[in-house]
Amino acid sequence: MVDMGIGSRKRRSYVITLAAALLALVVVLASCMLNRPEPTARAVVDEFVSALNDGDVAAAGERTSYPNAAEETLQQVFDGLDPKQATFELTQFMDLGPSSSFFTMTASWNFGEGKDWSYQVQAGVRNLSVGWRISWDPTVVAPMLGNGRLVRYDRTDAAPPLVFDNTGALLMNEQTINSIVLDPATMPDPIDTTHRLAAAIAPVAPLITAESMLTDLRENPGEQVTAVRLRDADFTYLENRFDIPGVVVVKEPTLITADRRISTPLLDPLRRVWQANRDESAGWAVHVVEPDGTLLPQAGFQGPPGPDIAATLDSRIQIAAIEAVVSAGTPAAVVAIQPSTGAVLAAAQNNQAFEQGSIAFEGLNPAGNALDLVRQAAALDRGVDEKDLSIEDVEETARRLGLGLDYRIPGLDQQTAVFTSARDGMDQAMATRDDDLPAVTPFGMAMLAASIARGSAPTPMIVHGQPAETDQRAEPLPAHVLDHLRGAMRDNVTHGPGALLRGVPDLLGMTARSDDDRWFFGSQGDLAFAVYVADADGGDRAVQMTDRFFRELAKPPAG
Structure with missing residues (x-):
């Protein structure tokens, strides 16, 4: 029989020794902690x-x-x-x-x-x-x-600047916009709320229906949805109609057009210029805020008023352009430029175009035969046949006519043209396949028309005193080349595809197409323009839209 007692006693002795050692360590650590001096x-x-x-x-x-x-x-x-x-x-x-x-x-x-x-x-x-x-x-x-006070940093601004158009008339100013917001968290019956709200806003916003609001709520579950934004005059007219469960009114100062007829992709760029103006002149303050909202200034200064902004947009030309584009049932745009100054006088899009973004300035579309004049200019300038030209030859001549230059226009994101897939970055944003190239924008074709009329590429701008910058030089084409281009445009209007417009005095213009898209671009005196109609389903839709544009321009000013 094996005696296990000795092993057990050894293990007990080991455990006791280990426990004693641990106890001693704890005592030492506790002593160290007790003896550690308190922070002074x-x-x-x-x-x-x-x-x-x-x-x-x-x-x-x-x-x-x-x-x-x-x-x-x-x-x-x-x-x-x-x-x-x-x-x-x-x-x-x-x-x-x-x-x-x-x-x-x-x-x-x-x-x-x-x-x-x-x-x-x-x-x-x-x-x-x-x-x-x-x-x-x-x-x-x-x-x-x-005592309940808070402290905060505040920006301080003087009275907001005004935006005037090319004639000195008020174009935009800051007004209070009343956002009528649907709040699901406080809406017990969405169907009842949306039907009551649709009836309330019907006098000023008949296109906003209960069904459209319910769709917005379903597509944004749990989120607040803006049903409509109202100017102060409209809101005052309807003010007592918004006591509806789940409807919240949010007031916000916003830079908007003085004439509600004016819509243009230039509005957001002008807002950016306006905001940069305010930022440059803004002051600052540190306030201690009382519980009742009283401000106690601690530091800072009031920002001085910034200068008013002189936009290049001409309201009369803009309204004529709007009347022209709304005549189309597919995406359409008109851009007008003053050749002598580079001022962008108008930029209009219809609703179908606005759904696709700022196509007037960023909508790169396959050029088709819209660049035939550029090819003719390149061949004449080099003394070669057009079939012997490379795409690089065409691109170099196009730059001399305002197409493809990398303009940096304060406030405005834009493109004029893209010629080869070797170009990258923003140039390729809307044209990525080789068979889509070259590609042009309505703004680019207006620049082409302005350059031919002027004799050299103008420097574009949307605000007077803030012209575009570019790192590229564009030498004018020889006079005989420019004369040839103008002659071709005159012939197109007098007895060519643009003959519908022969009654417009001194008009030079050229028709063009790319698949179902249609173009007309040209000039009359110190007005150059481009008209673009997408999916035109054949015919001369761009020429018809140009005719509408000039008929609207010929009308006497309202009032």
Whole structure:
């Protein structure tokens, strides 16, 4: 029989020895912790300042006598000011004995170039049962805080600038827009709400139906949906009709046209120019905000008014262009340019075109025979037959006629043409297959017409005083080449495919096509233009639209 007692005793002895060692380690660690010196008042203040510089509001709050309240206030201060940089510096520390101390801290906030706010704060430090802590008061971080006050950074603007058209008439100004919003969270019966709202807005927005609103709600489950946006005059007329469950009115200042008849893809570019104008002249302020909303200024200055904006758009020409494009049932656009200055006088699209975006300026479409004049110019300039030209020859001549240059127009995203698939980036945004190239935009064809009329490529612009920039040079074509192009355009109108327009005085123009798309581009005096009709289903739709455009231009001004 085997005696197991010796092994058991050895194991028990090992366990006892291990337990004793662990107990000794715990005693040593506890002794070390008990003997570790408490952080001094100065150390706590240094840690507080360091945490503020790191933006660590939780760590800073822990060094105070009221961590939760401190963290909440500190977070609001950082969120409300949202600085580019914040710097905190301990400028004075006074040891007042074993139970209290005192310090002064400088805070410096930077909100951008020339936008700085600095101040000093002071606070006490007390030795509490948990150790040294900064006596919490909201003024520890910024002056005048406490009693429900908040602090925030605000932009300050003077009166908004106006936008005038090419004739000096008011084109756009900032007005209050009233967004009528459907809020599913407060809408017990969507069917009842949408039917009541459709009836309420019918006098000014008859196309907004209960069915269309219900569709929007289904496509955006749980989200607020804007049913319609109303100008102040329309809203005032309907104001008492919106007490409907689930309907919210949101008022927002917006830059809109003074004449509601004017719609154009140039509106958003002009808004960008207007906003850049405001940004450049904007002031700034730091406000302490009372619970009732009263603002107590702490720093900053009022922004001066920015200059009004002189847009190149001509309202009379724009309205004529709009009347022309709405005559088409497929996507259509008209762009008009002043050859002598490069001013974009009009840009119109119908609703079908707007559904596809800004096709007047960015809609690259296969050129078809729209570049025949460019090919003729290239052959005449080089003294060769057209069949001997390369695409590079055509592209080089096109640049001399305003097509394919990389223009940078303030506020406006645009293209004129793309010739080869070797081009990349934005040039390829809407034309990626080789069999789609060359591709042109209505703006590009208007530039071509303006260049032929002028004799050289004009520098385009949508705001006077802010012309386009380009890194490419475009030398004018020889006079005999330009004369040939003008002669071909004159012949096209007098006894060619554009003969419908022979009654328009001094008109030069050229018809073109690419599959079912139709073009007409040309000039009359100091007005150059391009007309584009997509999916025209044969015929001379672009010529007919040009005829409508000039008939509208010939009408006497309203009023």
